[in-house]
Amino acid sequence: MTNATLVCRDLWKLYGPDPKGFMAQHASRPSEDAIRAAGYVAAVADASIEIERGEIFVIMGLSGSGKSTLVRCMSRLIEPTSGGVLFDGLDLLSVSPADLIELRRHKMGMVFQHFALLPHLSVLDNVAFPLEIRGVGRRERETPAREMIELVGLAGRENYMPHQLSGGQQQRVGIARSLITNPDIWFLDEPFSALDPLIRREMQNEFMRLQDALHKTIAFITHDFDEAVRVGDRIAIMRDGRIVQVGTPEELIIAPADSYVADFTREAPRSKILSARAIMRDAAAGETVTGSIPATAKVCEFAARVDGSEHPVAVADEAGRQIGVVDRRAVMRVLVGAEELA
């Protein structure tokens, strides 16, 4: 795809005595058994993904499945053992150290699970730090820093020290700081996992609000399927370093690749994910329908309407043509969580 901002091809990261030599021996495609037998750990195994411009690409998986390692390979915080990373068509792995620094200064932003604020700097200085190391003068960097702080809702706390802020506030600083350089790609490694559930929800909303305004290309890591569904356009599910499946939340629910993926999707709020298109059936010949809903409408949006109507409701595509119908039974199956739907 030409529109991809970030592309990973056959990416491997092995830990062990001599990863490169081992990969060479196995022609860059070692089997899982060979890896285990030789005492290596494959933190990332043969991962290929494409993140398109302006999308939120979620990487999710259980703890230890290699999410952090993958995202660190994509930003070259960790050198992959083999494979390739293309960033805006540029081979990231062959970029010189000096160019990499330039690239990070201008085109990449990253948010960390434990915030990673610099403890000795105030909120203002933390947010302005990426500009400071670029050599931007105090006056010139403080204006945008104040704007960013305002944007994440921390106006008035510019002179607080990190330890004087709550977790949620610290992460707002982390977000402001990673956005101040207006990056082309934004990495978020479990940005809300260290927060308690209420704050997490609030921050997710905040994050969505920001993204609506900014349209960043985002790699977002989480181990929480709910969060993945809330924020993600597409989700990659990882297990033991491998990418098991990539798809929209709806695709994952409708057609999970295996039981591992199905386990994640089981508890998901289906009514908020599944759309009319996914649960509609063909209208029987001469069936009466009342009204019509768009094919992209989520179940939760039209459940009441279908429930309140005597007859099935028509489903219409963008052009307004009827492509199927949704009846009470279909809605009930989603709401009651019927497994047989898959």
Add this chain to the structure above:
Amino acid sequence: MSVAAVNSKAVDIPARVNPTSVAMAVFAALALLAFATGDSVIPAWMRELPRSWQLGLDSGISSLMKWLVEQANFGLFTFKEMTRAIAAVLNVPLEVATAFLSRGLQEGRGSAAVQLAPPLPWVAVVGIVAALGYRFGGPRLALVAGGCFLYLAVFGQWASAMTTLSSIVVAAPIGIAAGLVCGVAGYRMPLFRRIMTPVLDLMQTVPTFAYLIPILFLFGFGPVAAMIATIIYAAPPMVRVTMAALSAVPREIVEYGTMAGTTPRQMILNVMLPAARPQLLVGVNQVIMLSLNMVIIASMIGAGGLGFDVLTSLRRLDIGRGLEAGVAIVVLAVALDRLSQAYAEGARRREAQGDGRTFLLALAAFVAVTYFVGLFLPFVATYPEAFTLSTAPWWSEAVRWITVNFFDFFDAIKTFLLLNLLLPVKRFMLAQPWPLVVAALAFVGWRLGGVRLAALVAGLALFIVLNGLWEFSMVSVYLCAIGVLFAAMIGIAVGIYAGLNPRAWRIVEPVIDTLQTLPSFVYLIPAVMLFKVGDFTAILAITLYALAPAVRFSAHGIQQVPEMLVEAGTSMGCTRRQILQRIQLPVALPTILLGVNQTVMLALSMLVITALVGTRDLGQQVYIALTKADTGKGLVAGLCVAAIAIIADRLIQAAANRLAAQRSGASHAA
């Protein structure tokens, strides 16, 4: 040998008849045999290698030194010119500090000097210290720090104290900066770290006196040479602290630095060092304390001030004056320690420390005003002599009184211990032929840590043998062993008691904290005061100096026993005593052993200092070498002390590790 014996006991706790205990029994029997037969049976070369078999390392080093100083040439400049240049550069900040604090700005040298401007008035200095105390730690610290400096003025120690302080305010920052630079280099370059780690080990075990000699040789006698010695002594912990602190910076912070696009230099300067600041400040505190620790020793190669006062009084056995100056060092140490600790503490809590500029301006204004006023009102500039108090006569009187009234008592104790413990142990140690000791050490090393440890330990012992210092070393071992024995007995008992009893701990903790801030030399004063010179006095000083870690580690060991285990014991119906014996002590044993290890290290570092009170051991060899400026001899004797220290350290640590491993292997300790 005695160290080995202590270890074997620790290891043999799960006592069974095994080959190890049989071998140890054989060694013990041989040792007793050697003691009983005496000189008649053991050939002389087993006591001390004949001169012709020795390595001759000492004369080699001496010639090298001579060559360096007299002939070495780097093309553009000679070695001597280089050392001169270093000394000249270091002399500049020292001159500035002295001008501010003690001498004022002078024209000309020596007695012909004319004072152009006086130094800072005492009122200003006390004020600065109190203000810093207020800023770092609030009114209480202001009172303590200001009070300490006021004490120096009132008790007539001001002039000396300011001389000492000026060398510390220069030496400590240089030591800190050097430590930081080496630490960063060690962090960034693994190869450099691999080279530096053993060097640091050595620098911290070789007695200070040993490197006073080459410094004396290279830089001559005087305040600059003394300052260089202080820096060399005080910087190593900063190197370690820096490397550890940088490695401990959270991984995410380093990753953030990378992602923000820092250059390697920005990463260190703008991200890692500031993030590691709280830990680094702990190192800063250590450097300051170690610099103070060197005050007296440094006065042997030309530092003036309080250290010089102590040393000269000690030489003249003028106990009152010596004690007075000693107390002044302690007071200075307490003030600087509390100030730097409070500063580090504030950084740890990351308090926003208000507006620094206003504070500095106010302080500068205060200093300027007092300085100006001092020009007209002499009592503001210098504390009036008429109002100084001297405790010296009082101390001398007290000592005289004690000696008059208790001489027989003290003498009886001393004689009793000398006859019944010290001399027999000394004779026993001296009776041991070195092949037996080397073999026993190698065996213990092998049992505790395998072939590598055995080789290391035996190799170090042979190093001593090959340098012809076996008998002196055995005397050193004897002095330390008994000092450690006393310190461990008293320290472990007090530690266990304090560990069990929180109220006692609250009293004991500040006491050992204070004991550990005292320069080692200070311990010599009361010992000499009461027991005159000799082995007994030396052992007493060693015991006092080495006591604190035994107490601290024992108390910690007991406190760290999981509450769960004690409760389990109680529920099984153990008495208090059984709980202590069967549960708490065994669990705490590895920690207590580490405390003993620290005690041994401190005892060895005290060893050379006790040479001043007339022991005949390695310490004395170093000291003699110092007075004769015999570099080779001094360094070799110093290296032998380091060898003993490393042997003891590695063996005890191996024993503690084994114990801990056994413990974690078996779910329930015996």
